Amino acid sequence: MALKALILDWAGTAVDFGSRAPMGAFVEAFSRVGVTISIDEAREPMGLPKRDHVAALLYTHTIGQRWEAVHGRLPDEADVDRVLAIFEPLNVEVIPRHADLIPGLLDVVAFARAKGMKIGSTTGYTRPIMEKLMPLAAEAGYAPDNVVCAGDLAAGRPSPLMMYRTFADIGVWPPSACVKLDDTEPGIAEGLAAGTWTVGLALSGNAAGLSKAELDSLSPDDRAMVRARANDRLSRAGAHFVIDTVADLLPVLDAIEARLAAGLRP
Known part of the structure; x- marks a missing residue:
């Protein structure tokens, strides 16, 4: 089974390094x-x-x-x-x-689309907030195939309803052929509830809470401490994999496809 979709959160995952x-x-x-x-x-x-x-x-x-x-x-x-x-x-x-794309996002999206994958998105942001953000992201080159916002459905995270809407919007199934990327525990819970693979983002989002400039200014020891703390939070939330930022995703996609080929599921 080949992977069919990446489903990304927005702030701290695709845009707004540090979720500021x-x-x-x-x-x-x-x-x-x-x-x-x-x-x-x-x-x-x-x-x-x-x-x-x-x-x-x-x-x-x-x-x-x-x-x-x-x-x-x-x-x-x-x-x-x-x-x-x-x-x-x-x-x-x-x-x-706070609308700058997180470095590496466009390369990962281009790679996924070249493989025939869809790009979905869910967010804890409301529709009015996203109406401001989406055009800015599109101008920078990022336009996922759908956007499901908090308030669009009867329940948001940690329920799977926004994920279910995404599956329907972009026409992908089963959930085990999809990968959810998120920087928060409720976002990981959303992916798990929907039956997808989940990838936590330790350094680009809420788990670290630092801008890129702040992160880059840390000593190696301090950066390692921030990473360890964030990794622990996201791993305890149930993430199948934890990486620093979306730029580190490609080896994880290979690892997931190897698991699928071996008959494993999330």
Whole structure:
């Protein structure tokens, strides 16, 4: 069995090295309702649909207590919608500053297309955010065969529904002939739930949380420490393979095809 599709996440996987765009938007959105959160706190639920991400933050014990101290009560679902309504335009606003393609992406996509593979995509971003990002990515040369956004379906990650829509959109099956690339635990869970091979990206996305310039400035020992920590997170999430960035994918595709040829499945 030959591989039929790559299905990629967006921020931290295909664009926006370090998955930086949402972070400032989350911090600012909470600040506007009187609650302080840190970048590290904002990163913790990354990969979830953005409404679920806001809810996960609001309903943590520590952030919930901060909310209660400011507003005199614990947060509820209306508050989730309130923060999301602030967050989304902030995220849209910063997208042009975080739309650069991750190095190596176009070479990998060209290789996959030359093999006859489709290029699918799912994202925790909402449709309005992606309407800003997609044309910028296309101008840079990246236009996958579909885009499924958080909010398009009844459930997003970690459910497999966005993957199922992708299979239908691009006409590929079985799931074992597809490879899901993602930099977050919910994104890996999405691929596993759908029955695909999963590849975690340790250094380009949320697991490391560093821009390319920040990563390049690290000493070899510090870089190795960041890689080890990110590898551990993604491996514990169940990723079949973990690589640094999408640029390192081609040997993994060979390894997966060898497994398929041997009768193995995800």
